[in-house]
Amino acid sequence: MSVTLFVNTSQVVTCSGPGRGRRGREMADAGVRSDVAIAIDGELIAAVGDEDDLRRHYADAAIVDCGKRVVTPGLVDSHTHAIFGRARYREQELRASGVGYMEIARQGGGIHSSVADLRTRSENELYDLALPRILRLASYGSTTIEVKSGYGLSTDDELKSLRVIARLARDTNIRLVPTWLGAHEIPQEYRSSDRNRADYVRLLVDEMLPAVQNGKLARFADVFCEPGVFTLEETRIILRASKAAGLGLKLHADELEPNGGAELAAELGATSADHLAAISDRGVAALAASPTVATLLPGTMLFLGKQTQAPARSLIEAGAAVAVATDFNPGTSPTFNFPLILTLAVSQLRLSASEALVAATVNGAAALGIAGQTGQLTPGYSADLAIWEADDFREIPYWYGDRRCSGTWMQGKPCYSQMPSDNLSPSREPDPARARSHHA
Numbered sequence: 098m099s100v101t102l103f104v105n106t107s108q109v110v111t112c113s114g115p116g117r118g119r120r121g122r123e124m125a126d127a128g129v130r131s132d133v134a135i136a137i138d139g140e141l142i143a144a145v146g147d148e149d150d151l152r153r154h155y156a157d158a159a160i161v162d163c164g165k166r167v168v169t170p171g172l173v174d175s176h177t178h179a180i181f182g183r184a185r186y187r188e189q190e191l192r193a194s195g196v197g198y199m200e201i202a203r204q205g206g207g208i209h210s211s212v213a214d215l216r217t218r219s220e221n222e223l224y225d226l227a228l229p230r231i232l233r234l235a236s237y238g239s240t241t242i243e244v245k246s247g248y249g250l251s252t253d254d255e256l257k258s259l260r261v262i263a264r265l266a267r268d269t270n271i272r273l274v275p276t277w278l279g280a281h282e283i284p285q286e287y288r289s290s291d292r293n294r295a296d297y298v299r300l301l302v303d304e305m306l307p308a309v310q311n312g313k314l315a316r317f318a319d320v321f322c323e324p325g326v327f328t329l330e331e332t333r334i335i336l337r338a339s340k341a342a343g344l345g346l347k348l349h350a351d352e353l354e355p356n357g358g359a360e361l362a363a364e365l366g367a368t369s370a371d372h373l374a375a376i377s378d379r380g381v382a383a384l385a386a387s388p389t390v391a392t393l394l395p396g397t398m399l400f401l402g403k404q405t406q407a408p409a410r411s412l413i414e415a416g417a418a419v420a421v422a423t424d425f426n427p428g429t430s431p432t433f434n435f436p437l438i439l440t441l442a443v444s445q446l447r448l449s450a451s452e453a454l455v456a457a458t459v460n461g462a463a464a465l466g467i468a469g470q471t472g473q474l475t476p477g478y479s480a481d482l483a484i485w486e487a488d489d490f491r492e493i494p495y496w497y498g499d500r501r502c503s504g505t506w507m508q509g510k511p512c513y514s515q516m517p518s519d520n521l522s523p524s525r526e527p528d529p530a531r532a533r534s535h536h537a
């Protein structure tokens with residue numbers, strides 16, 4: 098095995114601890130250490146400790162000089178909708194002129210316009226559109242990215258979207274976690290009556306879900322549970338069937354109105370409940386009493402011009418595990434910039450910088466059911482790490498809107514690099530068969 102030492106760091110944010118989400122007060126400690134080095138052996142982290150000790154112990158190791166920068170776990174973006182066709186910038190102006198989200202949807206905009214667009218595109222075309230987006234997301238520090246389908250809303254078009262995610266996972270050195278979101282919306286052709294809605298729910302459960310499972314194309318099933326979209330009862334039917342089929346569960350819950358989505362997520366044992374800007378006190382209590390991660394998406398509320406945000410402090414004080422993510426999507430959060438979401442986590446959700454880092458690493462991993470594998474710099478964990486142009490990790494949310502990530506590694510292999518090659522290359526030549534670097 099080849100060992101690489103990451104030396105000359107200013108701070109290393111380890112997020113070390115148990116292989117599960119950090120809850121409540123546990124989130125306050127991101128495990129910040131000064132003047133330590135990191136040894137990686139193949140795909141795994143071997144040690145985090147005193148630089149001189151590690152240099153002695155691994156005398157033959159390749160060296161990466163971090164240039165007195167900060168090292169963190171690679172960020173885990175646990176909520177994106179990166180498989181879509183064209184951008185939807187027209188809606189931004191409509192919203193500014195006072196037209197609401199649901200009204201835009203009623204006019205055939207919103208998700209429906211992305212659905213109509215995606216259905217006309219081939220799998221290759223979608224792949225070519227999605228690849229640079231994924232690389233750009235990674236260029237901001239993410240080494241793990243969840244990607245949802247959900248703009249197809251027919252069996253063929255959802256499978257097409259999920260196959261694109263599988264190809265992207267094979268072709269990039271980024272850990273992609275696929276989620277089936279066939280229940281993103283009731284498609285237009287099923288909207289004319291209640292019976293038609295029921296037909297779509299049946300299609301999801303009886304045809305689409307088995308096809309997704311048959312192709313092993315998704316790790317999670319997700320439902321947009323919101324008044325006007327899927328009801329609590331429909332959500333329960335779809336997610337129970339998904340759980341029985343062996344998928345993990347996620348919910349878009351309580352985004353616009355409190356309707357019991359968070360409580361349902363806890364009841365069903367969902368891995369995460371996402372959005373939660375309108376969560377009720379009962380919902381907060383339900384998540385605090387369950388292992389379900391509360392995934393907050395502050396960029397979406399900002400982009401929609403909302404004055405409110407999810408009650409992050411209440412969730413943390415109640416003892417919930419809070420994650421944050423970009424919600425990268427063409428309608429309501431077209432940002433690639435995860436560190437900007439950390440800025441919002443501090444300024445809008447009132448998290449400390451440590452809490453924000455934990456929410457974007459170990460708790461993002463927990464929201465994907467992989468907290469025992471990534472999200473922390475601990476021996477035995479996947480060697481997923483990010484180097485930042487900063488002396489102090491609190492600069493990551495501070496320099497807002499900037500791209501301070503200067504390089505990432507996933508499973509010990511370069512994932513993204515913008516550092517000068519004479520500065521951050523290992524001192525020995527990497528094995529060309531193993532090293533796959535992407536420049537976004």
Ligand SMILES: [Zn+2]
Nearest residue numbers: 176178349424
């Ligand atoms: Zn979403």
